[in-house]
Amino acid sequence: MPHLKPGAAIINTTSVVAYGPPENIIDYAMTKAAIENFTKSLAKQMAPQGVRVNGVAPGPIWTPLQPSGGQLPGKLPQFGADTPLGRPGQPAELASLYVLLASNEDSYTTGAIFGATGGRGGP
Amino acid sequence: MAKDEPDNARRLLLGGMTTGLAAAATAPALAQGAGQPSSGGASLQNPATKHPKPPFPAQQQPWPGLASRMNPRPDHGESSYRGSGRLAGRKALITGGDSGMGRAAAIAYAREGADVAINYLPVEEPDAREVVQLIRAEGRKAVAIPGDIREEAFCRQLVDRAVRELGGLDILVNNAARQQDGRSSRTSPPMTSTLR
Numbered sequence A: 001m002p003h004l005k006p007g008a009a010i011i012n013t014t015s016v017v018a019y020g021p022p023e024n025i026i027d028y029a030m031t032k033a034a035i036e037n038f039t040k041s042l043a044k045q046m047a048p049q050g051v052r053v054n055g056v057a058p059g060p061i062w063t064p065l066q067p068s069g070g071q072l073p074g075k076l077p078q079f080g081a082d083t084p085l086g087r088p089g090q091p092a093e094l095a096s097l098y099v100l101l102a103s104n105e106d107s108y109t110t111g112a113i114f115g116a117t118g119g120r121g122g123p
Numbered sequence B: 001m002a003k004d005e006p007d008n009a010r011r012l013l014l015g016g017m018t019t020g021l022a023a024a025a026t027a028p029a030l031a032q033g034a035g036q037p038s039s040g041g042a043s044l045q046n047p048a049t050k051h052p053k054p055p056f057p058a059q060q061q062p063w064p065g066l067a068s069r070m071n072p073r074p075d076h077g078e079s080s081y082r083g084s085g086r087l088a089g090r091k092a093l094i095t096g097g098d099s100g101m102g103r104a105a106a107i108a109y110a111r112e113g114a115d116v117a118i119n120y121l122p123v124e125e126p127d128a129r130e131v132v133q134l135i136r137a138e139g140r141k142a143v144a145i146p147g148d149i150r151e152e153a154f155c156r157q158l159v160d161r162a163v164r165e166l167g168g169l170d171i172l173v174n175n176a177a178r179q180q181d182g183r184s185s186r187t188s189p190p191m192t193s194t195l196r
Helices: A027-050 A066-070 A073-079 A091-102 B002-018 B020-035 B100-111 B122-137 B152-166 B188-195
Strands: A010-014 A052-058 A113-116 B089-096 B115-120 B142-146 B171-172
Touching: A010 A027, A010 A091, A010 B100, A027 A052, A052 A091, A066 B115, A073 B122, A091 B020, A091 B100, A091 B171, A113 B020, B002 B142, B089 B152, B100 B122, B100 B152, B100 B171, B115 B122, B115 B152, B122 B142
Parallel strands: A010 A052, A010 B171, A052 A113, B089 B115, B089 B171, B115 B142
Antiparallel strands: none
């Protein structure tokens, strides 16, 4: 914190599970709900210092977290099929959100969560 | 997707050259299009079919997993993200920057002109090396800081080192996470590990 000057930005990765926690990842969903809340309160705390704090809430994204225990192996082949877009997101599809939230262009956005969910759940 | 880009850009350009007025109108749009993040420039893309759909091949890796061992390999924008100086000169620290959203952010930040430090677990070194190369390919500074952010002492070292090696810090992305399907185990050690 002491290193961040006015104009700096903090971006936290939360998740759709913060908004609709499933039965199988209680602990993970707790952390993501906490991160969502943390983002909003920290944004208020940091605003006078000119530091914006925002979050990104991904839906199912095709990352190594999934085949390494994040999903049960039997469920992985259908990963993302239950979203309205019918597929998981790719990390590249969220890059522009992280850029936007870090840039000067987004200077009036703080304490916000931007979703990239494939159409299901989220902020 | 990336393969489509030059063709699409060329089609736009050729279309713009058919009349002077259209060319004049297209030129700024093209310049803007080149700066658009994500893939595809100005052409319309169907989001439902833009990337692989289920079913996927069955696969399993020991935690925390590597992007390089996934099938299909995730798309972090390696061949598609085009920057336009939106973060020129910024200094960013990204946790979980070896793969997933952290890696996508690292690549995009470097292409927008930022120097980037990535944190990851030591076992994720193979993925991290790829990200470091991608950042350096943009002519930006890449700092690799492996370590486990579940340890507070390491978190302090991480920030100190990022600040020292980047010469400051303007962007912090708290992205690293651990998710383990826990239907069968609700015991304290793994839960505490995730909470940390």
